[in-house]
Amino acid sequence: MATPTPTLEARDLVVDVPGRQDGRALTLGIASGQVWGVLGPNGAGKTTLLHTLAGLRPSRAGEVCLEGRPLFGWRRRALARRLGLVFQERHDDFPATVRETALIGRHPFLSPWQQEGPEDHALAAAALARLDLSHLAERELATLSGGERQRVSLATVLTQAPAIWLADEPTNHLDLHHQVAVMGLLAEQAERGGAVMMCLHDLNMAARWCSHLLLLYPDGEACWGPAEAMLVPAALERLYDQALTRVEVEGAPVFVPRR
Template sequence: MTGPAAKGPEGKGLAATGLEARGLVIDVPGRPDGRALDLAIEPGQRWGVLGPNGAGKTTLLHTLAGLRPPRAGEVSLDGTPLARRRRRELARHLGVVFQERHDDFPATVRETALIGRHPFLSPWRQEGPEDYARAEAALERLELSHLAERELATLSGGERQRVSLATVLTQAPRFWLADEPTNHLDLHHQVAIMTLLAEQAERGRGVIMCLHDLNLAARWCSHLLLLYPDGEACWGPAEAMLAPDALERLYDQTLTCVEVDGALVFVPRKSVCAR
């Protein structure tokens, strides 16, 4: 199965603006070159990256963010390769929610959210009223205002995840790159975060997120990228990618597909797929 892929939903070529991957082969140690990716994350789109553990989802996200080099090809922003842009400039456009965090220094929730404004501050300049206002609004949106003075080390995993999202919301980037944004979250907050990301797309921002929850992807994503363990990949509009046979092969797991309130829901069966 190949990506109808390399073209947009209307069958057009890649966009001249946006976050683009051209001939991109991500560098997954110990794996031969997979299919080269030619895709564009455009403003207003919500991309979901699906695949089993070890397929390279996090590696792809870090490569798209310019945090690690590709094995081949390049990533560009508005037509300019990331390698030719300054890190500070990229930080004004690309916001990353990491799957793993290392809080090496003590900080409060509010102080952490304010980190999102650092790319916009000149050297030695402290945050101003507008920066604080953005941080406070982000904390309120993520239901964290009551924890603003708490130290990060005292938070639960779910609370810490929401702080990470509040930091990127304070940053207000053009493109969100989120690695498991619903990790550690209960059902209420999973829906709240997916709603937030959908709102960002509606406001003209591009979103790409790695997800393990197939049903969240089916409900909330406009486009999907399927990464197989052998390096194969296919991508395109979500309705074209949600084929049960392709998803069963992706996860090596038999699935039952039903429709609930107009949306597809995938339920794993007790049996697994034959390899």
């Protein structure tokens, strides 16, 4: 079987994690159809990595390439048409409704001062429906719960319709039902030819939904590969400094912490 062509690549990339002087260089590619999970303890550099891949932070060494071209060579509007980023937390400086926020996802496709058209509104409405937000479309963001606000962020990127999703803890603040729905949504993007990389704290969500995993250790070490090769208790116990028991549920691995 042919190796998938990477859509987003890290080439000898060393992420500039504050307070850490070392770090293994990453050379990996995120290809269409893949769902990557980034796992590691707090402070390991997961968010910093995602922001570096999105072009929001400089790297210490190496480069990021999109479709074979260095990221710095892309115009921001062209980049935003291909790559979407879900932040772990957002701060809303201006009042806006849920619908107005979702429509921000169409801005890379509009010229300055151009108003959203019927197609843009249709995409936003479909995204709100997909994230179970249609009934909140006219609500102000400030009135939403944390989980509802997180789903608005996801709906905004879904309205943007990028080929590549970078998601920082996309299930943050969500109840179990919506966690499963969001993970299913991200897997669906890959099934349709997109590529996904997300930071996760839920090991079992990663085991259930990810095709590939990147393990970031607090000392700067990293290892990556297909999920089945990474889901080894010894490696995960060292990653989290926590004893784990692996069991199988309906053919899928589940990790239970031991005292």
